[in-house]
Amino acid sequence: QVTLIESGGGSVPAGGSLRLSCTASGDTVSYYYIAWFRQAPGKEREFVSGTRYTTGPTSWADFAKDRFALSRDYVEKRLYLQMNNLKPEDTAVYYCAAVRFTGDGLGLNSAKTYTSWGQGTQVTVSS
Numbered sequence: 001q002v003t004l005i006e007s008g009g010g011s012v013p014a015g016g017s018l019r020l021s022c023t024a025s026g027d028t029v030s031y032y033y034i035a036w037f038r039q040a041p042g043k044e045r046e047f048v049s050g051t052r053y054t055t056g057p058t059s060w061a062d063f064a065k066d067r068f069a070l071s072r073d074y075v076e077k078r079l080y081l082q083m084n085n086l087k088p089e090d091t092a093v094y095y096c097a098a099v100r101f102t103g104d105g106l107g108l109n110s111a112k113t114y115t116s117w118g119q120g121t122q123v124t125v126s127s
Helices: none
Strands: 002-007 010-013 018-026 032-039 046-052 068-073 078-083 092-100 121-126
Touching: 002 092, 018 032, 018 092, 018 121, 032 078, 046 068, 046 078
Parallel strands: 010 121
Antiparallel strands: 002 018, 018 078, 032 046, 032 092, 068 078, 092 121
């Protein structure tokens, strides 16, 4: 299992930006698919974006693909989620999650697939 730690949340006005980071440790991180999820109060946890730690295509939720971006830091074993043009509806706790990549790509948009989770970081966007 990998251990995941998120950071970078905070409070911003609508239209602002934040960069979240997910730092991985423990098992060989290159074996894993890493994703970002978010959960707003009273709502289910929803997929934001995901990618293999090493390389490969990135999957995006429709609400994120034109405003958010992913990047990697292989030295620090971090995956960054750059969020731009934030909206009040982006307010949520954002979680980093990981699962060993099996190659079939099935279920990677579902929170139930993931075996490791970070503690979450709060993002609040005011109108």
